[in-house]
Amino acid sequence: MSGTGRGSFADQLRTSVSEFFAQYGVAFVMVASVVGSGSIFIATDAGVKYGYSLIWAFVGAGLLGIMAQDMSARLGIFGEPLMVFIRKKLGGRLAMLLAGVISIGAVLWTIELVAATAKGVSVLLGGAIGWQPLSVVVTVLAVLAGIANYDGVERLLTAMLVVLLGLYLLVVGGTSPDLGAVASGFVPSxxxxGALTLAASIVGSTAIWSNFFLESNLVERKGWTDVSDVPTMRTDLVIGYALAIALIMAIVVVSATVLRPTGVEEVRSFVAPGLALAQPVGQWAAVLFLIGTAAAAFNSIVPIMWVPAYLFEHARGNDANPDNRSFKLLYVVGTSVGVLAPVIASLTGMSVVEMIITFPAYNGIISLPITTILLFWAVNDENTMGEYTNGLVANAINLVLVVLVFALAATSLPGVFGALLPS
Incomplete structure (x- = not known):
C-alpha cells in the first residue's frame, strides 16, 4: 500500500508540475539572466557599502523589469516580436545592423559569464584546476543546455532558480540577520x-534589455495569443521576478550581515561573500554560497544567447524557432565564443572580476538604450498594437525607464573608458 501511495504522490507531483508549466514558466527563463555574476557583484557591493539601505532599489528595479517585460509580452500577444517590428519599419539591412550592434553586448556578457562560472568552480575545487581550462567545459555545457527542446530548458532553468533560492535562504538563516533592520531597507533612502549611481546600476542589472526581445518571442510558444492570456502572463512575471529579487536580496542581506560589520569596504570578487562566510558562519555556508554563485552565472548564459539567434533570424525575415537547425546553429556559434574568455583575459590583462565589471557595461551604454527606445516605439505604434497601444500610465513608466537607462549609460561611460584605456 505504501508503494501505491508513493506512486500516487509521484504521479500527483508530476501532474502538478506539468499543469504549472502548461500555464507559466516564461518569466523563469527571463529572470535566469537577471540573477547572474553582475547582479551578484552589485548586490554584494550594495550590502557592503550601504547595508540594507538599498533593498528598496532592487524591489523597484524588479517592478520596472516587470512593467517593461509586460510591454514586450503585450507586443508579442497583440502585435509581433520586437525585431520583426524593427525589420518592417526600418528594412532588412538596418535590422541586421542593429541586430549585430545589440548582439555584441550578449556575446561580451557570455564571455564574462563563462569566466565567472569557471572561476567559481575553480574556487570550489580549491584551485586544483584553473578557471581557464574549466571555461571550455562550461561553454560545452552551455551549448548543450541551450539546444535542448524549449520545454526542457524552461524546466531546467526553473529548477535551478528554485534550488538557488533554497541555497541562499539556508545561508541567510545561518547569518541571523536583524529582521527589523532588513525591513527598514524597503523604505527608499x-x-x-554614490548610492544614486549604484541604484542606476541596480536598474541596469535587473531590467535587462535581452528580456525585452525574448519575452515578445516566447509568449507565442506558451500559447499566449489574445487578451484573455494577459492575466496569466502578468502572474507569470510577478512569480518569476519575485523569485529573482528574493535571490538577490538574500545576497544583499548576507553581505550586509557578515561582510560589512568586519570593515570590508570594497568587494574585489563576486565570490568574496562566499569565501568570507567560512569563519563566522561555517564552511558549509561558504560552499553553498559558492555553488549558488557559479550556478547563477551559468544559468544566465542560455537565455542571453538565445537572443542573438532570435534577432538575426527575424532580421533576415525568417521564422525564429529554438527547434530549428538555423536557430540552433546561431546559438551554438555565439555561445562557443565563451571559450575565448582565457584568451581575452591573457591579451587584455584583465582578471575575471574586471571582465565581470567591464564587459556587461556595453549593454548599459549601447544595447539597453537602443532596445528601450525601440520597445517604446513599438508599443505605441497603432498599426502594430491596434487598440492595445500603451496608455498614459504605461508611457509614464516607460519614460521613467528610458531616463534611468540613459542616466546609467552616462554614469557608466567614464568608468568603461577608464578600464579599457591604458593608464
Missing part, C-alpha cells in the same frame, strides 16, 4: 551620491 539615498545615504550619499
Amino acid at each position: 539615498l545615504p550619499d551620491a
Whole structure:
C-alpha cells in the first residue's frame, strides 16, 4: 500500500508540475539572466557599502523589469516580436545592423559569464584546476543546455532558480540577520551620491534589455495569443521576478550581515561573500554560497544567447524557432565564443572580476538604450498594437525607464573608458 501511495504522490507531483508549466514558466527563463555574476557583484557591493539601505532599489528595479517585460509580452500577444517590428519599419539591412550592434553586448556578457562560472568552480575545487581550462567545459555545457527542446530548458532553468533560492535562504538563516533592520531597507533612502549611481546600476542589472526581445518571442510558444492570456502572463512575471529579487536580496542581506560589520569596504570578487562566510558562519555556508554563485552565472548564459539567434533570424525575415537547425546553429556559434574568455583575459590583462565589471557595461551604454527606445516605439505604434497601444500610465513608466537607462549609460561611460584605456 505504501508503494501505491508513493506512486500516487509521484504521479500527483508530476501532474502538478506539468499543469504549472502548461500555464507559466516564461518569466523563469527571463529572470535566469537577471540573477547572474553582475547582479551578484552589485548586490554584494550594495550590502557592503550601504547595508540594507538599498533593498528598496532592487524591489523597484524588479517592478520596472516587470512593467517593461509586460510591454514586450503585450507586443508579442497583440502585435509581433520586437525585431520583426524593427525589420518592417526600418528594412532588412538596418535590422541586421542593429541586430549585430545589440548582439555584441550578449556575446561580451557570455564571455564574462563563462569566466565567472569557471572561476567559481575553480574556487570550489580549491584551485586544483584553473578557471581557464574549466571555461571550455562550461561553454560545452552551455551549448548543450541551450539546444535542448524549449520545454526542457524552461524546466531546467526553473529548477535551478528554485534550488538557488533554497541555497541562499539556508545561508541567510545561518547569518541571523536583524529582521527589523532588513525591513527598514524597503523604505527608499539615498545615504550619499554614490548610492544614486549604484541604484542606476541596480536598474541596469535587473531590467535587462535581452528580456525585452525574448519575452515578445516566447509568449507565442506558451500559447499566449489574445487578451484573455494577459492575466496569466502578468502572474507569470510577478512569480518569476519575485523569485529573482528574493535571490538577490538574500545576497544583499548576507553581505550586509557578515561582510560589512568586519570593515570590508570594497568587494574585489563576486565570490568574496562566499569565501568570507567560512569563519563566522561555517564552511558549509561558504560552499553553498559558492555553488549558488557559479550556478547563477551559468544559468544566465542560455537565455542571453538565445537572443542573438532570435534577432538575426527575424532580421533576415525568417521564422525564429529554438527547434530549428538555423536557430540552433546561431546559438551554438555565439555561445562557443565563451571559450575565448582565457584568451581575452591573457591579451587584455584583465582578471575575471574586471571582465565581470567591464564587459556587461556595453549593454548599459549601447544595447539597453537602443532596445528601450525601440520597445517604446513599438508599443505605441497603432498599426502594430491596434487598440492595445500603451496608455498614459504605461508611457509614464516607460519614460521613467528610458531616463534611468540613459542616466546609467552616462554614469557608466567614464568608468568603461577608464578600464579599457591604458593608464
